[in-house]
Amino acid sequence: MTGPVSLTTVFPGLVWAMAALALVQVLRRAALWRAGAAASVPWLSGLASLPRRYLVDVHHVVARDGYASRMHAVVAGGMLAASLLTALAILPPLGGFRPYWGVVAAAFGVMAAGSLMVGARRYPVKKPRLSAGRFQILPFLLLAYALGGTLTALLLALGAGGIALPFTLALAAAGGLGLAFEVRHGPMRHAAAGALHLVAHPRPGRFAGRPDTALQPLDLDAPRLGAEMPADFTWNRLLSYDACVSCGRCETACPAFAAGQPLNPKKLIQDLVAGLSPAEPAYAGAPYPGGRDAMGGRGALIELVGPEARIHPDTLWSCTTCRACVEECPMMIEHVDAVVSLRRSQTLELGALPEKAVGPVTELRQAGEAGGRPLAARTDFAAGLDLPVLAPRGRTDVLLWLGEGAYDLRYGRSLRALVRLLRQAGVDFAVLGPEERDTGDLARRLGDEATFQALAKANIATLAARDFGRIVTADPHALHALRNEYPAFGGRYAVMHHTAFLLELIRAGRLAPGRLSDVSVTYHDPCYLARYNGETEAPRAVLDAIGVSRVEMARSGRRAMCCGGGGGAPVSDVPGERRIPDLRMAQAAETGAGIVAVACPSCTAMLEGVPDRKAEIRDIAELLLQAVEAGR
């Protein structure tokens, strides 16, 4: 086995052995996924769209960090090309053709350069968001395989060899087999599980260009409600958590993590991985703020959430469901779905809601309104305004959905502005009055699917008895529920956010705003409008139409930071070191704008509650009304 001729077989054989080892490791991993519940996966379309999902959707996310994108192109591209070419060399005509080995050497050389890029992220100092542990060995394995491969291929190309070849080959084997071994527990798992996850993704709609963000309805007659243990997740969800590469992009985006609340999305996903796998190596990334020790059992049938379990309940209730982690995840993991599944089990099976959330959820169930206020009082904000109520079998163009913000004195001002704008534009509109119940958004985010479904069915029945063109609402949470989540229960409506509707009125010439040119505004995107519904342009277009000077915060649009008001976080009220709205207002202050424009009752309440505010909080409707009145 010393001559170059036999080595042209041994070297490709190494790559085949690597592939076999990687396959064994994947199969050992897959045995764990089989513990999960059944899921219907469109395999054929998933497989067919894998290249597109990887090259377009994943790349779109990865490319936000240009270095990571280039690094992957070089190291993964080089490795795939080099390994494939080497594997093909097992055919004698190729293996015996010396220039072919020159090409192989070049591919390995590219990979070697990429390996150095991988190492540069971790040595001498690791980027803080990355995990250490097994990930710290990765650059050495890559470099060993790449260098060993380059040298072996070069020697084969030159026809030289002799004494050096066994050593270069051994180096390549050490690196290559090490990489293949790491497919089970180590960093290379993200490549195998990630590719499979893209094929079997639980939300294929995400890759079809539409925001597939509605929570999936829970069958309330199912024997088990929500996820209490790993085996309660569907198998492709378990697979998706294995795809996590611990890059930590989610933790830099997470508002609860930034506020020092005990949530780190990366650790949460890694806890789901470790909870399933008894042999998982220790977690080596940033801990949950507060530094809780790893505890709790492991296995497919182990309880995941509890004061003594892997995930503390406070971790679960810190999430604002803002989807910032999902937006940033290059592996397309659905963190919020995981959180809500775990919450459903806590709420529906155990009644283990956070103490302060019990009241609002009880009122939602019993009174159809989280504050337990009379439904007829919802229109009190409009005292003195002419606000028509749509009776059963009545007809209107635009049904104005008021939402729970209507009870809030501050937000009532925004709604009054909206109503006056609609009057001004001569819109035929009406409200449901005392027939409007809460959409159930709060109950659903807190895991109380039973109350949500009851409210959804009641609202759908109310709406079915009335004739209207479309629904306009100023509350993105209501918008998301009505537009994206009610269809699963048979309610299909054209739902518009008030900013989009106002823009339509301006463009149709029905509103003629003047210009507020001496006002400087920064717009805060509501999560449920921007990330959940992809609407970031209409509010900005309205602001541009009234001529304010508009500045953007560092985090805006689909990557904006949450105000802290979603997902029941304000009622759960998990203590942290800082408050999320304070952080957001500090970001707004960096722009120097005098006004923070908002488009959501939750954002209004959260941001206006910040002490020592330098900027005013104004809804888009209020600014537009001011401009319209200035224009007269």
Place this chain on the structure above:
Amino acid sequence: MRIAVLLSAGRHPVSGAPVLPRLEAQAIRLAVGLGEAHEVVGLHAGPDAAAVAEGLGQGLARIEHLTVAAEADPVPALAARLAALAPDLILAGRRGQGGPETGLVPYGLAEALDLPLIPDVIGLAPEAADRLSLDQSLGRGARRRVILGGPVLATVHPDAPAPLAYAYGRARRGAFEPVAVAPVEVSPGLAAEAGALPAIEERPYRRRPKLVKGAPAGGSAAERLKAATGEAGASAGGRLLVQPDPDEAAREILAYLRQVGVLAAPRPTDDPR
């Protein structure tokens, strides 16, 4: 220990939806909070068990339903069933909520079963030798701890811990058990009395301004405020006695009752001194 929680059909004070009264949900929490070792059963007498189904989601595993006509007095049926169950502790709300409520059912039961009634309980704890410690609310934050054994009936005060969250899964697992009720003979006199009741007019509740007795019509604002807040009135002159001698306490009470005119002034010959 066996604990029975009495459940009534209530209504939400704002929406009017049929709900389990909050006080009874609090009673369930108190009972369940004693621990898994104790058997807790809900008991409802009424035409329809669905009215108290929420109790299953708020901690009860089992509710016994005694079918009783809507207008009928539930006390005989409850008393018969409780005599058979022989629970060590019976919990009830101190009053109903929006349903047919008299506030008298616990008292009627205590009389029928010859049990002591401890009103306004806000906390429960087991004591040694099968005794129970009950914390009573005396209003304005004052508390009293009562330790006693044997079967006892207690009513729950709103200051008790808030109800447990409703868990849909638990409600689904919980069970109703219909219990046959012996027909209660209604004495003809009572029936005639019920038939002779005058027609009742129902009107929505309207909050009326509070009238301050003896408030001076004139005088300065400060004087009127003083009169309204009672700083100058009889209530301002109270005396606080801490663990007084029983004789002294009795004398104080008699003196007070005489002062406010409930008792006649003593005749000189009756005075023991």
